[in-house]
Amino acid sequence: MSETQLQEQSEEHLVKHPVQQRVVHWFNAASFLFLWLSGIAIISNSGYQVGPTWYINVVNSLFGGATNLLHIHVYVGILWISVMVLSFLLDPHGLSLRFLRDLIPTRNDMLWFKARPKAEIDPSTPLPDQGAYNAGQKAFGIVVLVGVAVIGASGLLMWIGTGGGGFSRALVLIHLIAVGLVITFFFVHFAMAALITAERPALVSMVKGDIDPEYVEHHHAEWYRDHPVEGEPLQPDQRFALPRAVYGSVTRLILKMNNAKPKKLGNPYLTGIGLGLTVLFGFVLLGHGPGASGFFSRLGAYSLAEVAPDHVASNAYWGPVLDRGFWDYWLTWAVGGIALGGFISALFARRLNLGIDKGSMISRSTRLAIALGGGIGVGFATRITRGCTSHHLSEAALLSLGSWVFLGAVFVGGFAAAFMFKKVWR
Amino acid sequence: MSFEFRIDISRCIGCRACEVACVTANDLDPTASRNWVKFLEQEDDVVRGNTTFAPYLCQHCEDPPCVDACPTGASFKAEDGRVLVDEDLCIGCGLCVPACPYDARYVAPDTNILQKCTLCEGRVSNGLAPACFEVCPAGARTFYEVVEIDGEERVISVGDVNAIDEGHEVMSWTSPTVNPGPTMRFSGLPEDLALLNEKMPPQGGGSETAMFWRNGIGKGVGALGVASAFAMAGMIGLGKLRERKEKVALAALAEQEEQETQAEIDSPTEDSPTEEGDADV
Numbered sequence: 001m002s003e004t005q006l007q008e009q010s011e012e013h014l015v016k017h018p019v020q021q022r023v024v025h026w027f028n029a030a031s032f033l034f035l036w037l038s039g040i041a042i043i044s045n046s047g048y049q050v051g052p053t054w055y056i057n058v059v060n061s062l063f064g065g066a067t068n069l070l071h072i073h074v075y076v077g078i079l080w081i082s083v084m085v086l087s088f089l090l091d092p093h094g095l096s097l098r099f100l101r102d103l104i105p106t107r108n109d110m111l112w113f114k115a116r117p118k119a120e121i122d123p124s125t126p127l128p129d130q131g132a133y134n135a136g137q138k139a140f141g142i143v144v145l146v147g148v149a150v151i152g153a154s155g156l157l158m159w160i161g162t163g164g165g166g167f168s169r170a171l172v173l174i175h176l177i178a179v180g181l182v183i184t185f186f187f188v189h190f191a192m193a194a195l196i197t198a199e200r201p202a203l204v205s206m207v208k209g210d211i212d213p214e215y216v217e218h219h220h221a222e223w224y225r226d227h228p229v230e231g232e233p234l235q236p237d238q239r240f241a242l243p244r245a246v247y248g249s250v251t252r253l254i255l256k257m258n259n260a261k262p263k264k265l266g267n268p269y270l271t272g273i274g275l276g277l278t279v280l281f282g283f284v285l286l287g288h289g290p291g292a293s294g295f296f297s298r299l300g301a302y303s304l305a306e307v308a309p310d311h312v313a314s315n316a317y318w319g320p321v322l323d324r325g326f327w328d329y330w331l332t333w334a335v336g337g338i339a340l341g342g343f344i345s346a347l348f349a350r351r352l353n354l355g356i357d358k359g360s361m362i363s364r365s366t367r368l369a370i371a372l373g374g375g376i377g378v379g380f381a382t383r384i385t386r387g388c389t390s391h392h393l394s395e396a397a398l399l400s401l402g403s404w405v406f407l408g409a410v411f412v413g414g415f416a417a418a419f420m421f422k423k424v425w426r
Numbered sequence: 427m428s429f430e431f432r433i434d435i436s437r438c439i440g441c442r443a444c445e446v447a448c449v450t451a452n453d454l455d456p457t458a459s460r461n462w463v464k465f466l467e468q469e470d471d472v473v474r475g476n477t478t479f480a481p482y483l484c485q486h487c488e489d490p491p492c493v494d495a496c497p498t499g500a501s502f503k504a505e506d507g508r509v510l511v512d513e514d515l516c517i518g519c520g521l522c523v524p525a526c527p528y529d530a531r532y533v534a535p536d537t538n539i540l541q542k543c544t545l546c547e548g549r550v551s552n553g554l555a556p557a558c559f560e561v562c563p564a565g566a567r568t569f570y571e572v573v574e575i576d577g578e579e580r581v582i583s584v585g586d587v588n589a590i591d592e593g594h595e596v597m598s599w600t601s602p603t604v605n606p607g608p609t610m611r612f613s614g615l616p617e618d619l620a621l622l623n624e625k626m627p628p629q630g631g632g633s634e635t636a637m638f639w640r641n642g643i644g645k646g647v648g649a650l651g652v653a654s655a656f657a658m659a660g661m662i663g664l665g666k667l668r669e670r671k672e673k674v675a676l677a678a679l680a681e682q683e684e685q686e687t688q689a690e691i692d693s694p695t696e697d698s699p700t701e702e703g704d705a706d707v
Contacts, residue, residue, distance in 0.1 A: 164520030164533020169635035
């Protein structure tokens with residue numbers, strides 16, 4: 001999105017929730033729901049259970065047993081709390097402070113709570129002016145804020161362990177009560193956001209970030225007065241603000257040092273010779289040609305082994321892989337080097353840019369979806385043929401018949417696909 | 427039930443070899459055994475040098491209250507009758523500790539995992555008797571279990587569980603109010619057994635936390651959920667009702683306007699803008 005587009009947009013819409021806030025909101029929502037739904041299934045004892053027995057059974061078998069479920073619940077919980085705490089600490093734009101300030105109750109809020117039920121019966125009842133969040137939203141926000149802190153702290157303490165005394169016993173109870181309270185408020189929050197059409201703009205603002213000024217004027221008059229549509233936009237939509245800032249500062253520095261224009265692309269034939277030499281050096285120095293997919297399959301094996309070591313060890317394909325090590329695997333370092341080398345090369349060619357490469361015919365999400373699907377297909381195929389394109393390139397250098405057939409098929413398939421999908425890339 | 431075990435408290439000499447054996451066999455912290463010997467003394471016993479020693483351990487109950495108190499299902503009654511703990515499932519909450527009538531459980535501070543007697547499951551399945559039974563020099567502890575090892579039935583025993591000394595009686599460690607069905611039996615002189623019951627009665631009731639959870643929280647959280655669901659339904663209903671009302675009113679207004687414009691085409695009427703009356707939450 002270019003700067004001018006941003007300006008245009010901010011004339012028609014106010015930005016209520018910058019992208020950072022939206023990401024944190026939806027991460028929080030997704031994590032909380034997952035932890036709630038898995039937590040209910042952990043309490044399997046009939047004397048304590050808060051969920052139906054069939055549900056507990058289904059979830060337990062879905063996660064491959066109560067042990068896995070408990071571990072996943074703990075790991076996701078730790079990730080959740082870490083991200084939430086970090087999002088408050090690493091906050092270059094002061095958004096979390098603004099959020100906290102917006103939650104402070106005011107005199108108007110008390111009046112609002114009195115007038116709001118009357119307005120339900122008689123819509124003409126005047127409601128006191130509200131800030132960025134109305135009194136009901138504030139109440140929910142405060143409950144969530146305190147609830148998340150209590151749930152996170154009690155959960156972490158349970159994980160660390162407090163010796164099994166009265167405090168330990170109380171922790172389980174505190175954990176449960178806090179979840180119960182947040183869930184109760186969550187039901188109302190969900191109903192307001194998803195089911196009541198009059199509140200639709202609020203939901204949209206949490207998805208797209210923008211909010212209709214007319215709606216704001218009516219529902220958040222106090223906030224609207226502070227952020228009139230005319231004049232400066234409240235906050236430009238900062239998509240990928242943090243990575244952009246990092247990339248931007250680096251690239252700007254390089255661009256200042258050099259000319260603004262990116263360098264011309266290199267000669268493909270020279271590049272081909274360079275690649276051939278790399279393969280040759282690989283054989284001489286390592287005894288291998290280059291590869292890539294082996295790293296990803298090993299990464300998969302080791303990641304899975306963190307969660308389900310027995311399952312991976314008993315698998316005929318994964319099991320032997322586990323014995324070979326991850327950090328002392330040459331491809332782990334080669335793939336890291338490829339990323340680093342690519343970065344440096346792009347830096348010096350002044351081609352460093354954050355973006356999603358795609359044709360103009362398709363949307364970003366379509367592009368990403370197709371890439372994901374293609375990636376899964378390629379990943380699946382590499383395990384069947386014991387290597388990806390780069391592996392077969394190295395093998396072809398050894399005059400392997402299979403690899404020559406493979407490369408031939410890549411060219412034929414590539415030409416056919418290019419013919420069929422050329423419109424996508426226009 | 428595939429095992430039987432009995433302790434004769436009148437035979438016990440209070441040497442505490444059983445505690446040491448337990449620590450060694452299970453590789454435990456030296457201060458934390460899984461079975462214990464309590465010294466029971468009546469007031470004049472000190473003068474007479476007459477102390478009753480009460481060795482005790484998990485009773486591996488038929489209906490174990492500790493299993494009932496475990497929220498995650500980590501404590502369980504195994505098929506062979508043992509009461510065991512799945513260490514992977516234990517969250518160290520300690521709800522089972524006060525639930526045990528015999529005070530036979532504790533949470534290890536270093537691992538945060540519940541510790542309790544397993545009747546040396548690992549030793550027995552390898553053909554050895556439980557360590558504390560095997561080591562007793564006074565013959566106070568007797569044990570009998572039939573296990574299958576490599577497809578063969580093997581009898582593992584220490585002493586004779588059914589050979590009761592003359593004048594000794596046999597009892598289960600229960601009280602009129604607390605009877606979780608202990609599978610261990612105590613034997614000994616009637617006065618020693620009476621002393622055991624007097625000084626170390628089985629404790630019922632469990633923890634307040636568990637009771638609070640079971641009686642209060644489940645219902646409280648449930649009631650809150652139902653209440654908020656009702657509130658939600660009410661709000662949605664009212665909202666829909668109001669939307670319909672507005673629609674009807676608007677339709678009526680439009681109809682009226684149409685009639686008016688038809689009636690007086692020459693003089694245009696002033697429109698009164700309708701305020702949208704949606705309240706925000």
